[in-house]
Amino acid sequence: MKGFLRNVVSGEHYRFVSMWMARTSYLAAFVIMVIFTLSVSMLLRYSHHQIFVFIVDLLQMLEMNMTIAFPAAPLLTVILALVGMEAIMSEFFNDTTTAFYIILIVWLADQYDAICCHTNTSKRHWLRFFYLYHFAFYAYHYRFNGQYSSLALVTSWLFIQHSMIYFFHHYELPAILQQIRIQEMLLQNQQAGQ
Numbered sequence: 001m002k003g004f005l006r007n008v009v010s011g012e013h014y015r016f017v018s019m020w021m022a023r024t025s026y027l028a029a030f031v032i033m034v035i036f037t038l039s040v041s042m043l044l045r046y047s048h049h050q051i052f053v054f055i056v057d058l059l060q061m062l063e064m065n066m067t068i069a070f071p072a073a074p075l076l077t078v079i080l081a082l083v084g085m086e087a088i089m090s091e092f093f094n095d096t097t098t099a100f101y102i103i104l105i106v107w108l109a110d111q112y113d114a115i116c117c118h119t120n121t122s123k124r125h126w127l128r129f130f131y132l133y134h135f136a137f138y139a140y141h142y143r144f145n146g147q148y149s150s151l152a153l154v155t156s157w158l159f160i161q162h163s164m165i166y167f168f169h170h171y172e173l174p175a176i177l178q179q180i181r182i183q184e185m186l187l188q189n190q191q192a193g194q
Contacts, residue, residue, distance in 0.1 A: 012147075014145070014146075014147075016034045018045065025139070025142050025143045026139050026142075026143070027144035028142060029143070030135060030138070030139075032138060032142070036085075036089060036102070036129075037106055037134065039085060039104070040102075040103050040107070041106055041110050043078065043081050043082055043085060043105070044082075044107050044110060045068050045110070045151070046078055046081075047078040047079060047082065048181045050078050053074075054075065057069075057071070082103070085100075085103070086099050089102060089103070092149040093141065093146065093152075094146055095146070096152065097150075097187075098149060101153055105134070105153075105156075105157055106134075107133065109130050109134075109160065109164075112126075112164050113127060116164070116167075116168055116172055117172070118172060118175065119175050120170045121167075121171045122167045122171045122172060126163060126164075129167075130160055132164065133156050133159040133160045133163065134156060136156055136159075136161065137149075137152050137153055137155075137156035138154075139150045152177055157187070
């Protein structure tokens with residue numbers, strides 16, 4: 001069955017999609033998710049690096065009381081690249097807010113992975129859950145032509161947040177508490193030996 005249905009009041013188009021197209025849409029959604037997620041992650045990591053280099057140069061300038069050459073080109077390049085990436089994602093999602101929130105979700109997930117994931121289990125498995133829940137949003141959006149995509153994004157974010165809390169509570173927090181107990185035991189042994 002092919003064709004479409006148009007809502008005359010709102011102007012939205014609803015497409016009838018064949019089953020073959022429905023199955024291939026998941027592959028396309030997966031490829032687009034990987035490209036967007038990796039691109040945003042690399043751009044954000046590069047921007048963090050550029051900001052870090054700028055702060056180090058600024059601190060050296062203040063410490064040695066000398067002039068600094070402001071690295072305008074790299075910072076401007078990063079900002080323009082992020083704006084361009086958001087524009088490309090806005091074209092895909094037909095919504096600038098969705099594109100911005102996806103960039104924000106990828107940034108938060110990247111920060112969680114870098115800061116909170118220290119145990120082998122978290123390092124090995126948390127990203128899989130992140131990509132699974134993130135893919136669920138892309139698959140829904142691509143398969144159903146963006147209808148209720150904001151609700152799908154909120155649902156995906158809540159599942160991602162749940163996985164963050166779960167992995168922190170079940171794997172990271174016990175490791176932190178065990179490390180504190182070991183340090184306390186070593187300190188007590190050291191004080192008892194004196």
